[in-house]
Amino acid sequence: MALHRTPLYDLAVTGGAKFVPFSGWEMAVQYRGLKAEHQAVRTAVGMFDISHMGKFQLAGKNLIAAMQKLVPSNLGRLTPGQAQYTVLLNDHGGIIDDVIYYHQGISQSGSLRDHQGFLIVNAATTQKDWAWLAGHLGTQGITLTDVSQDNVLLAIQGPKAAATLQPLVKNLDLSTLKLFNHGQGEILGAMAFIARTGYTGEDGFEVMLNPVAGQKLWAALQAAGAVPCGLGARDTLRLEAGLHLYGQDMDDDTTPLEAGLGWLIHWSEKDDFIAKEILQAQKAEGLKRRLVGLEMQGRGIARHGYPVLVSGTPVGVVTSGTLSPILEKAIALAYLPPTFSQVGQAVEIEIRGKLYPARVVKKPFYRPGQQ
Incomplete structure (x- = not known):
């Protein structure tokens, strides 16, 4: 089956992107290199084509x-x-x-x-x-x-995101948009949906507009200094920020309580919702597993699917893992029983038949401004 391409595909080709199949789409995984793109978002501003969402x-x-x-x-x-x-x-x-x-x-x-x-x-x-x-x-x-196929969606992320995007926006002062607020503004002659949201742990915006205007915006942002970024940097950025990836860190068989998303359940504010009684029972009985952060204690990078052990006994599995470009340490997320999920708990990660030490740490691994 042929892969879908976003309206920005040709611009990515021109920009020297390398591509990978992703959820039925042919997506840019990197441009100038994962580490450079990651650093651009942490220190200045990067932009992502997320039109596949x-x-x-x-x-x-x-x-x-x-x-x-x-x-x-x-x-x-x-x-x-x-x-x-x-x-x-x-x-x-x-x-x-x-x-x-x-x-x-x-x-x-x-x-x-x-x-x-x-x-x-x-x-x-x-x-x-x-x-x-x-x-x-x-x-x-x-x-x-x-309207998935009808609109371009761009993420402009980093401490300089607002300063880079604002000159291109009319009829909307971006400083009035608080985190998780959104509004309408004119960008390069087209109306655009602009939200102060993102998936990197940095300040930033997600902008939706028609394909022609989206192509113009990509070029204008690049001319203003925004660094094109691929899915590779998006993954390392979100993992440093302790953000989940659906299909790895949570799925149809994972509850919000297990995934560390209990804060999304507004128990006292809602009369009823799907599976409320099941979640109430799970909360009362206690969790059998929970998602935790891990930091490797030496060489070795934990990856998705690697076993987690305590004293040689398997106790869990890694869901996401990478080498943090900012922290210069290997970090990971994994599901562990409550007995072994306390901060400071020593564990081992099995990597190609060998055991490497790691420990449970607080999430997120990184916060804006931390270097």
């Missing part, structure tokens, strides 16, 4: 009430222009996907007053998410529109 427009009189049943977070407390990172839950409390819901307020169309919302989902789960949402929302008068 799923993009759903939602509308309907009962939108918020209907969505409230599908996620553990209280979307009802959002005001227009605010967003919520949350998870879609299945019937047994597993995570279908982690998503960002953007509340756009109420639109008036004749005698109808519809709530408007936008949902950004992972590329690998776009079809699965669509089927789940359509099955639960379609019968409640909610209109879903898949």
